[in-house]
Amino acid sequence: MPNHVKPYSRFTDFDISLFKSGKHFRLYEHFGSHIVEHDGEMGVYFAVYAPAAKVVTVIGDFNFWAGDQHILQVRWDASGIWEGFVPGLKQGDKYKYRIFSNHDGVVTEKADPYARYCEHPPYTASLVWPIDYTWSDGHWMETRKEKQKLSQPMSVYEVHLGSWRRPWHEDRPFSYQEHIDQLVPYVKEMGFTHVELMPVMEHPYTPSWGYQITGFYAPTSRFGTPQDFKRLIDAFHAEGIGVILDWVPSHFPEDAHGLGKFDGTAVYEHPDLRKGYHQDWKSLIFNYERNEVRSFLISSAIFWLHQYHIDGLRVDAVASMLYLDYSREAGGWEPNIYGGNENLAAISFLKDFNEAVYVAFPDVQTIAEESTSFARVSRPVFMGGLGFGLKWMMGWMNDTLRYFKTDPFFRRYHQNTLTFSMMYAFTENFTLPLSHDEVVHGKASLINKMPGDYWQQFANLRTLFSYMFTHPGSKLLFMGGEIAQFHEWKFDSSLDWNLLSEFSHLGVQNVVKALNHLYKIEKSLHQHQYQSEGFEWLDCNDVDSSIISYIRKSGDPKDFLVVICNFTPVPRHGYQLGCPPCDTYTEIFNSDDNKYWGSGIVNSQPIPVIEVPKHFRTHSLEVELPPLAVVVLRPVFTPVEKVKKAKSIKKP
Numbered sequence: 261m262p263n264h265v266k267p268y269s270r271f272t273d274f275d276i277s278l279f280k281s282g283k284h285f286r287l288y289e290h291f292g293s294h295i296v297e298h299d300g301e302m303g304v305y306f307a308v309y310a311p312a313a314k315v316v317t318v319i320g321d322f323n324f325w326a327g328d329q330h331i332l333q334v335r336w337d338a339s340g341i342w343e344g345f346v347p348g349l350k351q352g353d354k355y356k357y358r359i360f361s362n363h364d365g366v367v368t369e370k371a372d373p374y375a376r377y378c379e380h381p382p383y384t385a386s387l388v389w390p391i392d393y394t395w396s397d398g399h400w401m402e403t404r405k406e407k408q409k410l411s412q413p414m415s416v417y418e419v420h421l422g423s424w425r426r427p428w429h430e431d432r433p434f435s436y437q438e439h440i441d442q443l444v445p446y447v448k449e450m451g452f453t454h455v456e457l458m459p460v461m462e463h464p465y466t467p468s469w470g471y472q473i474t475g476f477y478a479p480t481s482r483f484g485t486p487q488d489f490k491r492l493i494d495a496f497h498a499e500g501i502g503v504i505l506d507w508v509p510s511h512f513p514e515d516a517h518g519l520g521k522f523d524g525t526a527v528y529e530h531p532d533l534r535k536g537y538h539q540d541w542k543s544l545i546f547n548y549e550r551n552e553v554r555s556f557l558i559s560s561a562i563f564w565l566h567q568y569h570i571d572g573l574r575v576d577a578v579a580s581m582l583y584l585d586y587s588r589e590a591g592g593w594e595p596n597i598y599g600g601n602e603n604l605a606a607i608s609f610l611k612d613f614n615e616a617v618y619v620a621f622p623d624v625q626t627i628a629e630e631s632t633s634f635a636r637v638s639r640p641v642f643m644g645g646l647g648f649g650l651k652w653m654m655g656w657m658n659d660t661l662r663y664f665k666t667d668p669f670f671r672r673y674h675q676n677t678l679t680f681s682m683m684y685a686f687t688e689n690f691t692l693p694l695s696h697d698e699v700v701h702g703k704a705s706l707i708n709k710m711p712g713d714y715w716q717q718f719a720n721l722r723t724l725f726s727y728m729f730t731h732p733g734s735k736l737l738f739m740g741g742e743i744a745q746f747h748e749w750k751f752d753s754s755l756d757w758n759l760l761s762e763f764s765h766l767g768v769q770n771v772v773k774a775l776n777h778l779y780k781i782e783k784s785l786h787q788h789q790y791q792s793e794g795f796e797w798l799d800c801n802d803v804d805s806s807i808i809s810y811i812r813k814s815g816d817p818k819d820f821l822v823v824i825c826n827f828t829p830v831p832r833h834g835y836q837l838g839c840p841p842c843d844t845y846t847e848i849f850n851s852d853d854n855k856y857w858g859s860g861i862v863n864s865q866p867i868p869v870i871e872v873p874k875h876f877r878t879h880s881l882e883v884e885l886p887p888l889a890v891v892v893l894r895p896v897f898t899p900v901e902k903v904k905k906a907k908s909i910k911k912p
Contacts, residue, residue: 361524614647
């Protein structure tokens with residue numbers, strides 16, 4: 261049979277050199293399928309990396325999935341790249357690579373690792389698909405750098421697109437277009453600055469929530485085309501909302517069409533099972549020691565930032581990458597060359613990844629889901645760090661939820677659990693997460709974690725959110741928490757939006773709206789959120805009353821807020837608290853307000869400051885503290901001009 265593939269290449273010698281050295285970060289411009297014109301003919305150029313292959317063919321509907329008509333040519337430079345031009349192919353054509361291995365005569369049929377679009381699962385073929393799109397987010401992209409500074413508010417709404425909302429009359433998820441119509445205005449209404457999408461890269465198994473990826477360059481076809489996904493991002497940007505994607509360079513599934521044993525050998529995974537197989541997730545681990553794999557992964561990250569205008573990448577399961585003994589028993593791992601448990605290759609890869617991202621896109625953020633005490637995760641590489649912009653504060657999340665689960669009567673014995681976070685709050689640029697992982701697998705929803713009767717559960721949840729938004733660090737809240745969803749999150753069903761017909765649930769939603777607004781407009785809550793200059797304890801030792809109080813500060817000495825948290829269902833009337841001197845204090849937020857379904861104990865009048873020492877301060881105040889609530893006070897200073905004017909008026 262004649263070979264219908266014509267010689268053609270998009271690689272230069274320099275491209276190959278960069279690829280082999282692990283420094284080519286735009287491989288998507290070369291690998292994969294590309295509609296091109298060659299010798300006056302339109303068709304598709306294919307390129308795939310298969311270093312152990314003897315023969316590589318392209319199969320699809322166009323050749324009845326036969327493997328002997330479209331044989332790619334191997335490059336002469338020992339790069340392991342197979343490529344060629346097939347005339348007549350067009351957008352929408354399905355294809356795979358049939359790879360005849362030099363290893364034990366193995367034959368594999370693989371989806372394209374660089375495919376931009378894939379068949380709707382459970383089908384697994386790749387599709388020839390250009391991703392051209394005319395963007396309309398120029399203003400957002402021009403101003404993004406200012407909006408995403410660490411000194412700016414970042415309040416993130418974490419979303420699983422398959423289950424945020426579904427058509428009530430159909431058993432299917434919303435499309436990208438339906439999310440444009442409903443998710444975008446909702447996120448804007450709630451006041452979040454960013455949305456974080458759980459993995460949208462193509463994956464074969466829906467219950468994996470997207471964390472078992474086979475298409476590292478393809479948005480899932482479950483919700484529409486790549487262009488539809490770009491429209492969704494464009495719509496978020498039009499409303500001033502940034503988009504963060506979950507990105508998973510830590511592992512990938514063993515599915516036959518995926519990356520595993522790609523050419524009959526371990527191309528993408530580490531060949532040593534002690535480094536190449538994740539026992540908990542039954543998945544394969546990337547070989548960070550292989551330069552070509554490093555280029556593949558970093559190119560994937562750059563691809564989403566470049567081609568999809570993504571504003572940040574949250575890197576999943578960083579801890580599993582950092583340690584050779586992660587979730588392994590003694591004898592199940594091999595120490596590094598220094599005898600330690602650090603995965604030196606993975607650490608080097610993460611540094612390269614972060615440097616590549618911030619060099620190309622200095623106005624985005626990378627975020628590490630890292631659950632250990634590994635040092636300097638969010639510090640620049642040149643300072644000995646991993647180079648991430650932010651790190652999830654998993655310790656705060658675990659300690660805080662443990663505290664809130666405790667009956668208020670016994671919280672007096674656990675106050676250190678709550679206050680411990682301030683011992684290390686400024687060692688990293690921390691994001692405070694209440695993520696999807698905390699509302700599944702029998703852990704209960706946030707509202708169901710709260711102790712007490714029905715009213716106390718809601719009061720506790722409002723207090724939790726209020727404490728979270730006034731604590732230093734950026735914020736992340738998983739969908740459903742803001743409406744006090746009772747059920748655990750289910751990946752295949754909608755949130756219980758009907759709950760908002762109840763004022764109790766609506767009150768929680770309104771609290772989150774108010775907190776987002778407060779967080780954004782008050783500089784003291786975000787300007788120094790990653791620095792010790794932005795926080796000062798007033799009193800963390802009122803253990804018997806389970807009350808803590810602190811100051812949040814901006815760069816202006818007169819611009820600060822006093823935050824008082826009462827973690828018991830006992831109201832404290834006339835609670836005395838040492839405070840910075842000013843004329844009066846005004847209550848600007850109270851989670852117990854009637855509009856939030858609270859008991860309505862508020863400080864409606866200005867609170868005077870008296871010259872009575874308290875808490876090692878010369879001045880103090882008396883405030884009404886509602887039960888299970890957070891109160892935020894703003895100082896009021898009489899303008900100097902008014903003082904001078906008053907003194908100039910003579911008495912009659």
